[in-house]
Amino acid sequence: MTYVRSTFRHPALPKNELGYTVDHYEGSLSTLCAGCGHDSINASIVDACWELNIEPHKVAKLSGIGCSSKSPAYFLANSHGFNSVHGRMPSVATGANLANRELIYFGVSGDGDTASIGMGQFVHVVRRNLNMVYLVMNNGCYGLTKGQDSATADVGSKNKSGHENLFEAIDLAGLAIELGATFVAQSFSGDKEQLTPLLKAAMKHSGFALLNVISPCVTFNNNAGSTKSYDYVREHVEVLGTVDFVPISKEILATYESGSIKDLTMHDGSTIHLHKLQKDWDPTDRMSAVRAIHTARDKGEILTGLLYIDGSSQDLHSLLATTDIPLNTLGKDVLCPGSDALAKLNDSLR
Ligand SMILES: Cc1ncc(C[n+]2csc(CCOP(=O)(O)OP(=O)(O)O)c2C)c(N)n1
Ligand code: SF4
Numbered sequence: 102m103t104y105v106r107s108t109f110r111h112p113a114l115p116k117n118e119l120g121y122t123v124d125h126y127e128g129s130l131s132t133l134c135a136g137c138g139h140d141s142i143n144a145s146i147v148d149a150c151w152e153l154n155i156e157p158h159k160v161a162k163l164s165g166i167g168c169s170s171k172s173p174a175y176f177l178a179n180s181h182g183f184n185s186v187h188g189r190m191p192s193v194a195t196g197a198n199l200a201n202r203e204l205i206y207f208g209v210s211g212d213g214d215t216a217s218i219g220m221g222q223f224v225h226v227v228r229r230n231l232n233m234v235y236l237v238m239n240n241g242c243y244g245l246t247k248g249q250d251s252a253t254a255d256v257g258s259k260n261k262s263g264h265e266n267l268f269e270a271i272d273l274a275g276l277a278i279e280l281g282a283t284f285v286a287q288s289f290s291g292d293k294e295q296l297t298p299l300l301k302a303a304m305k306h307s308g309f310a311l312l313n314v315i316s317p318c319v320t321f322n323n324n325a326g327s328t329k330s331y332d333y334v335r336e337h338v339e340v341l342g343t344v345d346f347v348p349i350s351k352e353i354l355a356t357y358e359s360g361s362i363k364d365l366t367m368h369d370g371s372t373i374h375l376h377k378l379q380k381d382w383d384p385t386d387r388m389s390a391v392r393a394i395h396t397a398r399d400k401g402e403i404l405t406g407l408l409y410i411d412g413s414s415q416d417l418h419s420l421l422a423t424t425d426i427p428l429n430t431l432g433k434d435v436l437c438p439g440s441d442a443l444a445k446l447n448d449s450l451r
Contacts, residue, residue, distance in 0.1 A: 106130055118154040126151045128175040133168055138290030138316030138331075139238045143175045145293050146207075149300035150177060153348060161197055161204045165190040165219060168245045169211035169238035169316070177207075188219025191226035194233050195417075201427040202418050205304055206233035213243040216252040216271045223273075227280040227309055232416035234303045234310045237273055238290075240318035241329035248321025259326030274408055275394045277311045278387060283414035284310035285390070286407045289334055290317065294343070295405060298373075301346040302407065307368040308414035315403060339397055341382060341406035345374040365410060375407060384410055 106127070114122040126147045131140050150160070160180040162173035166187035173182050181204065185193045190208050198206050215223050215237050226235070241254040250258075253273065254266045277285050284306040288296040296314065303310035315334050317323050323330045328337075349370040363384070365373040375384065383389040390409035397404040424431070 123151045128178045131175045134320045136319040141290040145296045146176045149297050163190050163194045164209045165214035167211035167214045191222035200429045208235045212239040212251040212253040227282050230308045236312045238316040242322040244318045255328040258328040261324050273313045283308040283411040285409045287405045288314045298344045298346040305367045308416040339402035343376045347372045
């Protein structure tokens with residue numbers, strides 16, 4: 102097996118508006134296990150960024166530790182990247198985002214990295230509405246350290262060794278909504294058609310966007326009795342609605358059956374066309390989203406789609422009223438206005 106990617110590309114490969122073929126958005130060859138759900142998600146990220154004409158150098162990829170957290174190595178080779186410490190991605194993302202508001206912050210984490218060691222940081226990054234995509238590749242186990250149950254493993258779920266999990270699962274989507282998240286979606290690594298537009302919408306959302314994606318671990322948690330196996334997820338998935346993401350520059354050509362559609366306009370004028378499959382749920386109503394999550398949980402269903410979005414979201418920069426100019430480009434004179442300015446400031450506080 103070779104780990105060197107061929108540089109040959111067929112000259113007829115389609116290019117996006119920036120003139121890039123899709124391989125420009127790929128990363129190194131993956132070293133994850135063949136069939137790992139994480140690799141399918143990485144492929145969706147590549148497609149989403151290519152289709153959205155994102156300039157790779159305008160993206161910062163951040164992660165913690167785990168097989169999932171290795172993923173940023175496998176997409177967007179031409180972007181910025183920081184593989185941090187286990188569970189500590191949110192604080193690194195917060196610092197970077199406050200220093201330079203002009204990048205797209207793309208955080209990748211695992212259920213172990215988020216729901217156990219990283220829980221303290223996760224809850225605060227949600228409530229601060231940091232402008233970032235927070236993607237959890239959720240396999241219900243610690244893949245990298247050989248498959249121990251994670252805090253998102255369902256009660257009664259069995260791992261590969263036959264051990265039954267005794268504890269209630271932490272529901273990251275429900276928790277995020279409770280904490281004030283302004284964009285919450287769930288998906289399945291095996292459903293690229295749903296996942297790719299959700300990723301696009303998450304990147305265009307102004308504020309914290311949680312994407313909790315069930316991503317089976319084929320090596321340690323794909324057995325009978327596991328509720329995060331491919332078979333189980335396929336049998337229990339309940340799609341709330343499908344999503345078409347329409348960037349601002351694109352003409353809307355599709356026609357939709359009236360009544361099932363909800364158009365959601367994003368901050369930059371892009372549109373999410375939501376084909377609702379469930380009548381008694383409104384993704385712009387927090388209580389309705391919470392109810393849908395609880396109803397699905399009671400029925401043993403895995404709800405996927407855009408669960409909740411707050412169209413009036415104000416991200417951390419707006420809340421703190423920071424300058425529009427990225428802090429990392431401010432000159433010395435602005436950052437250090439001199440002793441007179443300091444004296445005035447001190448007087449104003451007396
Ligand atoms: C401080 C610290 N504690 C424990 C570990 C060991 N460790 C590495 S990855 C991991 C869990 C990974 O699980 P998850 O985040 O779900 O990612 P997955 O590998 O399943 O994608 C643990 C406990 C570590 N690297 N650092
Ligand atoms: S151990 Fe599991 S999570 Fe890690 S790469 Fe293999 S299949 Fe994926």
